[in-house]
Amino acid sequence: MSNHARPEQNTNASAREADRAGQVSDQVCGQSYGQVWEHSLGPQDFLLSSEARESVRDLHDPLFARAWEEQGFAEAQGLPGRAVAALQARLLVRLFERLGCLGTEKRQGFGSLFYRTLLAPYQSSLMQLQQSCRQIWETMLEAPGTVALDESEFVLLAPVRKILATLPLTSGRDIAGDYRRFLCTSQDEVARIVTLTTSGSTGAAKRLAFSVRDLERTRKFFAAGMAQIVGNGDVLLVCLPGAERPDGVADLLNRGLSPLGVTVHALPSAASDQVVQETIAKLSPTSLVLAPRQLQTLLHIFPDKAPGRLRSFLVSADWCDHSLLQQAQKNWQVATLDHYGITETCFGCALECRGKTGYHIRHADVLCEIIDPLTGEILPPGEVGELVLTTLRQEVMPLVRYRTGDAASLRIDRCNCTSPLSRIDRLLGRFAPGTRDIIHPKKGERCHVPL
Numbered sequence: 001m002s003n004h005a006r007p008e009q010n011t012n013a014s015a016r017e018a019d020r021a022g023q024v025s026d027q028v029c030g031q032s033y034g035q036v037w038e039h040s041l042g043p044q045d046f047l048l049s050s051e052a053r054e055s056v057r058d059l060h061d062p063l064f065a066r067a068w069e070e071q072g073f074a075e076a077q078g079l080p081g082r083a084v085a086a087l088q089a090r091l092l093v094r095l096f097e098r099l100g101c102l103g104t105e106k107r108q109g110f111g112s113l114f115y116r117t118l119l120a121p122y123q124s125s126l127m128q129l130q131q132s133c134r135q136i137w138e139t140m141l142e143a144p145g146t147v148a149l150d151e152s153e154f155v156l157l158a159p160v161r162k163i164l165a166t167l168p169l170t171s172g173r174d175i176a177g178d179y180r181r182f183l184c185t186s187q188d189e190v191a192r193i194v195t196l197t198t199s200g201s202t203g204a205a206k207r208l209a210f211s212v213r214d215l216e217r218t219r220k221f222f223a224a225g226m227a228q229i230v231g232n233g234d235v236l237l238v239c240l241p242g243a244e245r246p247d248g249v250a251d252l253l254n255r256g257l258s259p260l261g262v263t264v265h266a267l268p269s270a271a272s273d274q275v276v277q278e279t280i281a282k283l284s285p286t287s288l289v290l291a292p293r294q295l296q297t298l299l300h301i302f303p304d305k306a307p308g309r310l311r312s313f314l315v316s317a318d319w320c321d322h323s324l325l326q327q328a329q330k331n332w333q334v335a336t337l338d339h340y341g342i343t344e345t346c347f348g349c350a351l352e353c354r355g356k357t358g359y360h361i362r363h364a365d366v367l368c369e370i371i372d373p374l375t376g377e378i379l380p381p382g383e384v385g386e387l388v389l390t391t392l393r394q395e396v397m398p399l400v401r402y403r404t405g406d407a408a409s410l411r412i413d414r415c416n417c418t419s420p421l422s423r424i425d426r427l428l429g430r431f432a433p434g435t436r437d438i439i440h441p442k443k444g445e446r447c448h449v450p451l
């Protein structure tokens with residue numbers, strides 16, 4: 001089956017046209033969430049397809065871009081595993097070039113001072129990784145028929161993952177202090193710096209820096225993801241603390257969703273539960289973006305019926321007990337989405353689809369690994385370990401093999417929405433430092449994970 005002949009049941013002609021025109025989000029513009037929910041959007045790779053096109057352009061690699069076009073990937077409604085594997089392999093090598101660890105930028109001394117120093121002893125691993133990545137994209141360029149179209153990107157990237165596993169891990173401790181050691185661009189390119197307060201009183205705060213283009217990519221991801229539950233005429237209230245700041249989550253949602261006809265409001269950071277309640281009564285939003293704690297409060301205030309016109313919400317910013325989501329779906333009769341993102345990934349990372357079989361990853365921006373939190377050994381899909389992220393396209397402050405502390409596993413079975421791409425399974429909590437114990441945020445309990 002050629003990529004052009006993907007199953008028709010999930011799409012329609014106008015959606016395909018919109019996708020070809022690069023207006024992926026527009027296909028749901030004007031539909032209520034109910035219609036969107038009813039008419040499947042097709043593989044959730046739509047979250048990826050516009051980003052993937054953009055990332056190919058970002059590579060400034062005419063040969064790769066032409067091969068991509070010739071393979072029909074540029075027009076693909078959803079992207080087969082082979083396309084994603086080739087793209088991630090290309091982006092990974094480009095990342096190490098940008099960091100100053102490979103290629104011409106290494107010779108010229110550009111890149112991140114931190115990673116150039118950290119990875120200096122790993123030159124042979126990096127060369128192997130470059131070679132392995134080249135093999136993947138040469139397969140795409142020269143022998144397109146040799147790999148099954150829908151083969152999981154996880155399978156195809158396995159050799160690359162193996163080499164990646166020989167490189168050192170990084171953590172929040174590394175990005176505490178002077179963030180300039182991490183910069184791959186001049187400071188003029190920095191559009192926003194986010195300082196993360198730490199729970200301990202000792203130690204420097206973590207700082208993350210983003211460019212206009214880093215923020216723009218997140219804006220597009222938010223718009224495509226939220227278009228699953230909002231459309232023209234909807235009123236969205238963003239309740240997340242801190243989201244109202246310039247270039248914050250509410251700002252990015254506003255810029256992403258206004259063109260779709262969604263009105264976006266943000267609550268001030270220190271809003272009390274009463275203010276949240278009053279604002280909901282005043283604005284009567286049809287959708288919310290909120291933290292799990294805020295959802296819990298609202299479910300307490302409105303136990304049986306959704307407040308006002310509420311038809312959907314997205315929960316983010318913290319681990320969410322899924323019984324809360326189920327309670328809201330049942331009692332409020334609303335559509336729900338759970339999002340996983342951390343500031344280090346420029347807020348957005350992975351999002352549920354209506355299939356509810358895990359979080360679809362921004363494959364054009366993030367490479368996920370699961371490791372044993374004690375030994376650092378890579379764990380296969382399905383096994384619970386610590387989620388480790390590599391931000392493939394961040395311009396200013398990319399992170400390589402960054403330990404999140406979050407406990408999860410990867411899924412490579414096909415999603416209910418038909419996507420063959422790997423996903424992050426439900427987040428289970430956080431690993432207690434230096435242990436394999438997962439702290440369950442709700443009960444504060446630890447549960448030992450047999451690894």
Ligand SMILES: [Zn+2]
Nearest residue numbers: 353355415417
């Ligand atoms: Zn899905």
